[in-house]
Amino acid sequence: MNSHHAWSLVCRLFAEGTHVHRWALSPHEVAACTLLGSAIKPAPVNQQYVLCPHCNLHRGQVVGDGKGGRLCQCPECGPIQIEPQDLAAVVLNEDWLRQKLRLALEINSRDGIDQVGPDVWRLGDARQGPVILARNLSGLVHAPATLDALRVNASRLRVITPKPIDQTAHPFAVDIDWLPLQERFAFYGGGISFIAPQGQRPTETQREPAKPVYGPFADDFRSVLLPEFGHIALTDAQASVFGSLWSFKGEPTRGERIMAKAGLESDKPIDVFKVKSRDKGKLGVDRPLLAYRALVVTQRRQGLYAMPCASGQ
Numbered sequence: 001m002n003s004h005h006a007w008s009l010v011c012r013l014f015a016e017g018t019h020v021h022r023w024a025l026s027p028h029e030v031a032a033c034t035l036l037g038s039a040i041k042p043a044p045v046n047q048q049y050v051l052c053p054h055c056n057l058h059r060g061q062v063v064g065d066g067k068g069g070r071l072c073q074c075p076e077c078g079p080i081q082i083e084p085q086d087l088a089a090v091v092l093n094e095d096w097l098r099q100k101l102r103l104a105l106e107i108n109s110r111d112g113i114d115q116v117g118p119d120v121w122r123l124g125d126a127r128q129g130p131v132i133l134a135r136n137l138s139g140l141v142h143a144p145a146t147l148d149a150l151r152v153n154a155s156r157l158r159v160i161t162p163k164p165i166d167q168t169a170h171p172f173a174v175d176i177d178w179l180p181l182q183e184r185f186a187f188y189g190g191g192i193s194f195i196a197p198q199g200q201r202p203t204e205t206q207r208e209p210a211k212p213v214y215g216p217f218a219d220d221f222r223s224v225l226l227p228e229f230g231h232i233a234l235t236d237a238q239a240s241v242f243g244s245l246w247s248f249k250g251e252p253t254r255g256e257r258i259m260a261k262a263g264l265e266s267d268k269p270i271d272v273f274k275v276k277s278r279d280k281g282k283l284g285v286d287r288p289l290l291a292y293r294a295l296v297v298t299q300r301r302q303g304l305y306a307m308p309c310a311s312g313q
């Protein structure tokens with residue numbers, strides 16, 4: 001079960017625009033249903049015929065078994081008990097899709113989502129212009145007036161559609177960007193993320209810094225919050241050294257002991273904070289060293305190190 005299969009299923013359900021029976025899903029897709037949560041919903045289906053759950057070859061009429069359950073009258077196998085999931089179907093929660101696509105493209109215009117034609121929606125205005133979602137690429141290609149009517153002044157249009165397998169060329173006029181649903185978006189963290197083309201990747205959103213738990217340190221020592229420097233992210237080795245220093249509760253301790261407890265090779269705690277020559281000049285690379293200097297007291301001659309903020313902890 002992974003998010004790739006989950007996104008493929010979303011794209012498939014959107015392209016088909018109707019429910020899909022659970023028995024018609026691959027094992028990967030069945031697993032993806034769990035991951036998708038509210039992105040899909042059970043579809044009410046009133047079936048008169050089902051694929052025989054025994055042979056999976058013939059379709060049989062659905063009849064009651066007289067005990068509240070149901071049977072498939074398979075022409076080959078005879079009456080076969082039907083489990084509820086044999087009749088269940090799933091359908092895409094299309095409101096979910098449209099809302100999450102808006103979020104992925106950072107559309108926060110006041111206007112809502114408008115259906116502008118059969119299976120065509122205007123998701124709103126992103127900074128670069130209107131964004132259109134359509135279920136079916138060929139419908140738009142054959143009716144270019146639909147898109148022309150949605151242009152606003154000279155702004156570019158962006159059009160999201162599922163990508164047909166045989167479509168490789170750009171299907172629209174040059175001032176229309178085509179965003180194939182399968183390729184330019186992904187299922188991520190319960191929502192949808194936009195995969196910007198190379199060269200236009202938006203600045204990555206900073207991970208929310210962890211809250212300090214041990215003094216100024218996060219609970220895994222992978223970041224430290226200092227009033228004069230803000231949040232500083234730390235490498236695994238730096239985190240191990242600070243974690244080790246923390247365990248000595250502010251007591252001056254020999255460097256070898258600190259490094260042994262940290263599980264590191266070198267003798268001096270500062271070694272893992274030094275900026276490597278190949279990293280010199282990189283933005284922020286010296287920040288862990290600032291934290292080290294602010295927090296660690298060294299008695300160089302005796303080879304002792306202490307971290308006073310851990311005293312009495």
Ligand SMILES: [Zn+2]
Nearest residue numbers: 052055074077
């Ligand atoms: Zn059968």
